[in-house]
Amino acid sequence: MSRLPSLFVSHGAPTFALYPGTAGQALRDMAARLLEAYGTPRAIVVVSAHWETAEVTVGASEQPATIHDFGGFPEALYALRYPAAGAPDVAAELVAGLNAAGLPAAIDRQRGLDHGVWVPLMHMFPQADIPVIPLSLPSHGGPQQALALGRALAPLAERGILIVGSGSITHNLGDYRRAWQQGGQTPAYVGEFADWLAARLAENDITNLLDYRHASPHGRHAHPSEEHLLPLFVALGAGGANCQPERFHAGVDDLVIAMDAYAFSVG
Structure with missing residues (x-):
């Protein structure tokens, strides 16, 4: 098996599980491409915005439970399970x-x-x-630490392990209600910030990416807190030195959540 690319996916609201739309189709298509080109991964390591710890922590359950870490959503969501096995041996690796x-x-x-x-x-x-291995996000170190974590994970891609960062390209949920009150239009900053990120990634402009809160238009507004963007830096680092980004989906759900997704591969 040749080196797997790393992925960043925007996971949207929990209802994304029920209403996949074009973003869900893009994820299905990318998975099919990976399976065809590289075969079935040994395991999938996922760094999610929803598991933050002070110290990097690896999930090593033999049969990880499906966590419904949300409230107030349709009952159908709480019936869903994702019964993937864990991989304690890969977690130890x-x-x-x-x-x-x-x-x-x-x-x-x-x-x-x-x-x-x-x-x-x-x-x-x-x-x-x-098999799926959850890996925690050390949010206190910001983009630099997230990138370093990804770089430490990069060798796993050569051993048949798929690295996935899961977050959101924009994540200001306070704007959701305001956007509906103001006519149900997506605020301009959502697309502007997403396109700024895409351009910086295409140029391998690591300096400005790491300083996105100051260097970008609307960086602080798009991410009042950083946890939903940091998995992008993990995926970027895991792609390997001089990796090339592929923006394989661009779109917006729920007016304010940019659902862009990326693959990072070498060569």
């Missing part, structure tokens, strides 16, 4: 690699799959037949 890269990592043998993990995977690999 992951911990060893992170430690060797100078990033101490803990193990959590109980951690399940939050909706940032299982919602996109339901569209990508609906059979749930590939």
Whole structure:
């Protein structure tokens, strides 16, 4: 198996599981491309915006539970399960690699799959037949630490492990109600920020990407807190040195959530 690309996916609201739309189709198509080109991954490691810890932590449950970490949504959502197995042996391999890269990592043998993990995977690999390892997001270190985490994960791509960062290109939920009150139009900043990111990624402009909160238009507004964008930096780092980005989906759900998705590959 040749080196797998890493992915960044926008997981949207939990209802994305029920209403996949064009973003869900894009995830299905990308998964099909990966399976055809590289075969079935040994395991999938997912860094989700919804598991933040002070220390990088690797989920090592043999059968991770489906976590419904949300409230107030349709009952049909709470009936959904993503019964993928875990992979404690690959989790141990992951911990060893992170430690060797100078990033101490803990193990959590109980951690399940939050909706940032299982919602996109339901569209990508609906059979749930590939082991899944959740990996926590060390949010206190910002983009630089997220990029370093991704770079530490990069060697796994050569060993048949798919690295996925799951977040959102824009994530200001306070704007959702305001957008409806103002006529149900997507605010201009959503597309402007998404396109700025796409341009900087295409140019491999790491300096400005890392400083997006100051260097970009609307960076702070698009992300009042950083946890939903940091998985993008993990995926970028995991793509390997001088990786090339492919923006394989661009779109907006719920007026304010940019659902862009990227693949990062070398050569």
